[in-house]
Amino acid sequence: MNLLAVSINHRTAPVELREALHLTEEEIRQIIQLAKDELLQEGFIISTCNRTEIYGIPKEFQLPYSRLHSFILGHKKPVNASEENFQNFLSRESLKHLFGVASGIDSMLIGDNQILKQVKDSFLIAEEMGFAGFMMKRVFDAAIRVGKRAISETAISEGAVTVSYAAVQLIEKIFSNLSKKTALVIGAGETGEIAAKHLRDKNIRKLTITNRTKERADKLAAKLNADSFPFDELNQHLNKFDIIISATSSENILISKEDVESAIKKRNYNSMVLMDIAIPRDIDPSTSKIDYVFYNDIDSLNIIVEQNLSKRKAEIPKVEKIIEEELDNFFAWYNSLQAAPTIKSLRDHFESIRAEEVEKNINKFSSEDKEKLEIITKRIVNKILHHPTIELRKTNDAGTGAEEAATKMGIIRNLFGIDKPGSNNEDKK
């Protein structure tokens, strides 16, 4: 199988280079158009913040990787990239790499399941552009299957691996139902926004945002269907919240131990969770000594992140096993595309249709005509299949490219639904 893949990713290139080579959807469409014209019969392009990869079946049998490298580099502003920044793959290795990407084991954040959606989106673009042919559709299906199996059969995507999500995971070890809880996010910057989104995703009953610049708090609050209040009223409101996440860039402590002591008293000692994900810290760490107050800073949350990452790493062998299984399945199918099995399947398929119809209608014929019916219908089927059989046999002849042969056989199998469950041929099996 002549599937080529070249990849620039977080293992091979620094962030500046990855950023420089990141492709927008519009750019991907432009490049696909050019690739179709110049280099590849079919393929697709994946571009995320951590990788830019091109997969495809070349028009020329021996297309050098360097052509693909310069093809990628040529469509972006000049960057300092060398051959070492590229990983090159062929055939089974290309597929193995793609499966690794789809399953998240090749991600910078191991088990990141966003990548599966990105792979899907990349394929949809290729399909829209008419760049994903018969073979790529099978490749794509297999990659998505690997991604889904990795998520459902292993713990590769389990546990929080970002500080803000670890904060939510920890909160869920204290409270059973966030839809009955109230939360305050202090700071409307990027970190605060991510934390607020996580809480919103967990159906927090009431979400409130406060920020030194009130407009930013209002803007984020409007975005997340939350409330806001002026920053200087922070202490008056502390007791109203079960969860407080602080993520400001303040140089000073914003919430003192006395503030929290007063708040917990007003709350009749109902538990309060304080997550300080700011550097430097916003909440006095000695609040952790107060009963019913659960205080965590970025260091303690990082412990959870590290633990979860280790657990995910331990799952890699299980995912690799799934990848090997799916590779074997894929190549079993690919090898079945050889001419002889396809001819046999095609003939079996038609024969089963013929036999079924004859059986249904046999009673409508007199006993002397029944034999004739068998002979005539068989002759019709043979005549119909004569030309396709000759054409398929030709694909075994020298000079016909393996990809062309595979495409032809794939089209036939697809057209007549030979591999589909419930097809006459399949039923017979």
Next chain:
Amino acid sequence: MIPVIHFLNYLLPVLYLTTFSAYFYDFMKGEKKFINIKRLFLFLTLLIHLVYLLLRTFEFHHPPITNVFEIFTVLAFAITFSYFLLELITDIRGTGPFIIIISFVFQFISTLFIPDQLAVKEVLRNNLLGIHVITALLGYSGFTISAVYSFLYLTLYKDLKHNRFGLIFNRLPNLEVLEKLSFYSAVIGFVLLTIAIIIGIIWLPSAFPDISYLDPKLIGTGLVWLLYGAGILSNLIVHWKGKKLIVLSITGFVIAILSTIISNFLAQSFHSFY
């Protein structure tokens, strides 16, 4: 029949230990390898235990409540049965090893020392007494389970306060769930103990006309009942929650254990039948 009873007597600790091992393995490894098998084992253990208790009742012509080791085997059954129901209702399976180990210990001691007692005092053959003891034991198993959840609550509470994110953090349900499990077990225990006390009050004067109400067992039980009652009321009326309630549950359990030890082994009580 006796050989079958003896066989089941020795089989039961093995079954409890096996069930405990399956629960413990899943707890330690965090895998769900035995997730359904362990529940099936728990069910089978309970079933065999029930057969054992019934066989004893028929063979020895009295319910197995006539000596401390019979009480222990009934207690092991009651604790496991209560946990089994709780697990079915809540589908929380991570806390099993902490409760099944208690049943194992009770059953193990019972297996070693339980006598084949045919002759018992006439007073112990009374039906009301049977209901009294069974409800009391079920009540105490409720308190035992409540105490286990309270203990787990305190352990997780401390781990969270000290940023320890180990096995307890990863495997146990959250604090609010542990608190609820502890509270509801205590409520069930309290209701059953109340029934046991009422039956006891009805039956007591006819069985022991010269009974003293200052009996250590009665005082101990009264104290336990008051303590749990106060805890439940404080939750319902003044909304006491969290650690305070948890500490109360553990205190109640400790007093219940002390009261049993004092009345059964140390002090002279009308409850000491053996």
